[in-house]
Amino acid sequence: MKKGILETNIVTQIGFVVHDIEKTSQAFADFLGMEKPAWSLTDTIDKTQSTYNGTPCPARAKLAFFKVGPNVSIELIEPDMQPSVWRDVLNERGEGIHHIAFNIQGMKDKIISLEADGMKMTQFGEYTGGRYAYIDTVSQLKTIVELLEND
C-alpha cells in the first residue's frame, strides 16, 4: 500500500446506519447529555449527481450529527429503501458503525491513488459546499472509509 495517501490521519466522523433516526438521535442525546439535533435529508440526485457501484444512485438518507470532540462528530444515517452503501450495509450487517471519515483535499487524485491500491470507491455524491466518497477499505482496515472534501 502507498503510504499516507489521504495526507491526513485525523478522523472527523464516526458514521452509523440506523433504522429510526428519531429514536437513536434521542438515545444519543440523552446518553451524551446534549440536545437532540434536527435531522436533514440528503439532496435529490439532480443535485448530488450520486453514483453507487458505478450507476446513478437516487437513494436519499436522513442525517443527524453530534459533536463528540474538537474535530470529530458522530453521524447517524437513516437511509431510504433504494440501493446505497448505507442501505446495503444496514440490510447485511444491521444497525451499527458504518464508516470512519477523513476530510481531504484533491478528491479525484485521492480516489485514483486508492483504487490503484485496491481500495475501490463504491459511492460518490455532491452536497452543498463539497462532496463525499465511500471507499471499500474493509479487507484492509475492517471498516469503510469516507472521504469528505469541503470547498
Add this chain to the structure above:
Amino acid sequence: MKKGILETNIVTQIGFVVHDIEKTSQAFADFLGMEKPAWSLTDTIDKTQSTYNGTPCPARAKLAFFKVGPNVSIELIEPDMQPSVWRDVLNERGEGIHHIAFNIQGMKDKIISLEADGMKMTQFGEYTGGRYAYIDTVSQLKTIVELLEND
C-alpha cells in the same frame, strides 16, 4: 434514560477487534502515513481482576493504538481464544469496529447509574494506572461503549 450519565461527550477511542494485529496495524500505518506501533499484551488476571458477564475473565488481548485526533485514538484488539467481550463479538460479527470509548471519573457510580437505566456492564478490568468497563449499549446506541478511568 437519565441525561448525560457519563458527564462527558468526548469520544476518546474507536476500538476494533481483529484477527491479526500485525497485519491490520501495518495496513493502518500505511493508510494513515504513520509508524506501525508495537502491540502490548494485556496483563494477567491476577493484575486485571477482570470479569466477563460476572465471572472471572482470564482472557488476554494484544493492543495497538494510533492517534487520529487531539483526543481520539484508534485501538486495535486481537483477543486470545478465551471468552471475552472481544472474542465473542469477533466470533459473532467478524472483524470491525467493536466500541467507542469515553474517559470518565467515578467508575463505580457511573456503572450503577448505567445499569439502573438498562445498560449492563459486561466486562471490567484494571490496568496500570486505571480501569475499563464495557457497557452493553447496543440496543440504545447501536455499538458497545467502553468507559476508561485513569487515576
